[in-house]
Amino acid sequence: MALSDFDPQDFLDQYWQQRPCLLEQALPDFICPVEGDDLAGLACEAEVESRIIIEQDDDWELRCGPFSETDFTKLPAKNWTLLVQGVDQWIPEVAEIFEHFRFLPRWRTEDIMISFAVDGGNVGPHFDNYDVFLIQGAGQRRWQVGQHCDEQSSLRQHDQLRLLSNFDTQNDYLLNPGDILYIPPGVAHWGHGVGDNCITLSVGFRAPSSGELLGHWADALAAELNESQRYRDPKLVADAESAFIPDSVLNELRTHLQQKLDDDVFLRKWFGELMTATHKHSIEVYEQQGEQFSLRLGARLAYDAYYLYADGQAFSYSEHQKNAVKALCQLEGDAILAPELCQQLGETLLQELQKNAILIMDDDDY
Ligand code: SIN
Ligand code: CO
Numbered sequence: 001m002a003l004s005d006f007d008p009q010d011f012l013d014q015y016w017q018q019r020p021c022l023l024e025q026a027l028p029d030f031i032c033p034v035e036g037d038d039l040a041g042l043a044c045e046a047e048v049e050s051r052i053i054i055e056q057d058d059d060w061e062l063r064c065g066p067f068s069e070t071d072f073t074k075l076p077a078k079n080w081t082l083l084v085q086g087v088d089q090w091i092p093e094v095a096e097i098f099e100h101f102r103f104l105p106r107w108r109t110e111d112i113m114i115s116f117a118v119d120g121g122n123v124g125p126h127f128d129n130y131d132v133f134l135i136q137g138a139g140q141r142r143w144q145v146g147q148h149c150d151e152q153s154s155l156r157q158h159d160q161l162r163l164l165s166n167f168d169t170q171n172d173y174l175l176n177p178g179d180i181l182y183i184p185p186g187v188a189h190w191g192h193g194v195g196d197n198c199i200t201l202s203v204g205f206r207a208p209s210s211g212e213l214l215g216h217w218a219d220a221l222a223a224e225l226n227e228s229q230r231y232r233d234p235k236l237v238a239d240a241e242s243a244f245i246p247d248s249v250l251n252e253l254r255t256h257l258q259q260k261l262d263d264d265v266f267l268r269k270w271f272g273e274l275m276t277a278t279h280k281h282s283i284e285v286y287e288q289q290g291e292q293f294s295l296r297l298g299a300r301l302a303y304d305a306y307y308l309y310a311d312g313q314a315f316s317y318s319e320h321q322k323n324a325v326k327a328l329c330q331l332e333g334d335a336i337l338a339p340e341l342c343q344q345l346g347e348t349l350l351q352e353l354q355k356n357a358i359l360i361m362d363d364d365d366y
Contacts, residue, residue: 001099003180004028008103011182016104017131020145020187022173023180027100030178032137032199033093036116039084039199043067049085053123053161060124062160081121081193086279087201088112089298092333094201099332101133101203106329107275107302107309110206117141117193117200125167125190127153130207132183134191136175137199143181145171146188164188175200206275213274220270221260231256268304269314276300277312292336292362293350299358301329308349310358321345336362 002008003026015021043050043065050065054076063071088095094112101109110130114137115123127149134143147168156163167188174194175181183189185207191200208216234248261267278300295301300311307314308325317325324344328337337359342350353359 001096001102003100012103015182015184017184020171020184020189021182022171022175023182025178026180027135027178030135030137032177032201033091033097034087034114034137034199036082036197036199038091039082039087039114039116040067040069040072042084042087042090043082044069048090051083052080053083053121054080055120055122055124060158060161060163075118078118079120079122081115081117081123083113083115083123085113086111087114092297095297096333097135097201097203104205105302107272107300108205108207110204113202113204115198115200115202117198118196119193119198121193121198122191124156124161124163125188126161126163127186127188128183128204129185129209131185131205133203134175134181134183134189135201135203136177136179136181137201138177139196139198140194141175141191141198141200142194143173143175143189143191144169145173145181145183146190149186149188208274216274217267217270220273221266224266265306269307272302272304272307272309273312273314276302276309291339293342293354293359294334294336294362295328295331296357296360301358303329310353311356313356315349315352317349321349334362 003023006023006026011021039050042048043052044067046066048065050067052063052065052067052071052075054061054063056076056079088098088111094114097112098106098109115121125144125146144167146164147166147170149164154165156165167190173179173181181189232252234246234252240246278298300309302309303317303325306316308317308328309315321344324337324341327341328345331337337345350359354361
């Protein structure tokens with residue numbers, strides 16, 4: 001399922017994390033897997049994160065879901081957008097869209113957010129901190145692409161939305177179904193629905209901030225340490241100025257912290273777990289009987305030379321399981337894991353993955 005007329009390596013070299021790029025008709029004859037009513041239905045569910053943004057007189061109002069049916073009847077005729085986060089977790093045909101982006105690390109993809117806009121609907125001029133592919137699903141949207149921004153860029157006064165005070169339009173595009181606009185982190189963008197049925201699918205990527213990475217790493221590490229591992233003095237001098245912190249203390253401390261960072265097994269395990277962690281909804285552990293296994297919709301998998309990572313957990317595996325682990329991580333949609341690979345994976349790991357609802361058992365007549 002490659003994008004049409006698209007050279008992945010050229011895209012990675014020239015655009016990825018650098019410059020915006022319009023991929024016209026990258027998905028020719030694209031059939032949008034959802035309609036506005038489907039999104040409105042999802043936005044009424046408590047487990048689904050949704051928002052409505054209404055623009056009026058150069059000001060934007062944010063309403064957060066879950067919504068009720070009557071909330072939708074009270075909306076103005078123009079200038080509003082409904083945004084539903086993580087639609088790939090609920091609709092398999094939406095999750096299939098990820099398959100077009102397999103030229104990128106699979107564990108970097110985060111979710112597919114879908115917006116439905118009436119004429120003029122827009123979420124305001126802004127930038128995001130992660131890469132996004134904006135796929136036009138239905139109707140048309142005008143996208144203005146602006147300047148590179150960062151934490152210093154000045155924002156409008158708004159309690160809930162981070163909207164830019166200045167927008168310097170550098171490109172102006174009209175997207176039709178099947179067109180994709182790639183926006184790297186930090187690039188200003190502003191889309192307006194054209195007509196009353198504009199659906200845009202945003203394929204977003206997981207990019208933890210350095211603060212999140214360090215905080216998460218330190219928490220995970222601290223959980224494995226014990227109370228007897230503590231600060232120790234470097235060689236002390238008896239008559240030293242007693243309030244002074246000498247460089248030798250800092251050097252000792254740096255060595256102590258560096259040793260933790262150099263723990264390769266810990267670092268890889270922590271990172272694999274972090275990048276595959278899912279926001280688990282009320283996942284049911286299926287009690288179905290059957291012989292065949294497929295992945296649960298929304299399961300996140302990755303592997304390295306030592307571990308299989310699935311939904312934020314690391315499972316160690318050995319050499320003879322390697323091919324099966326690799327194949328498992330590459331399963332798409334409801335495809336089943338071939339019986340010989342199940343056998344290679346072995347009863348223990350299969351059961352463990354099933355217990356955690358990463359693998360689900362399919363009834364083979366189904
Ligand atoms: C939208 O779909 O209206 C907004 C998506 C975005 O700007 O990231
Ligand atoms: Co955006």
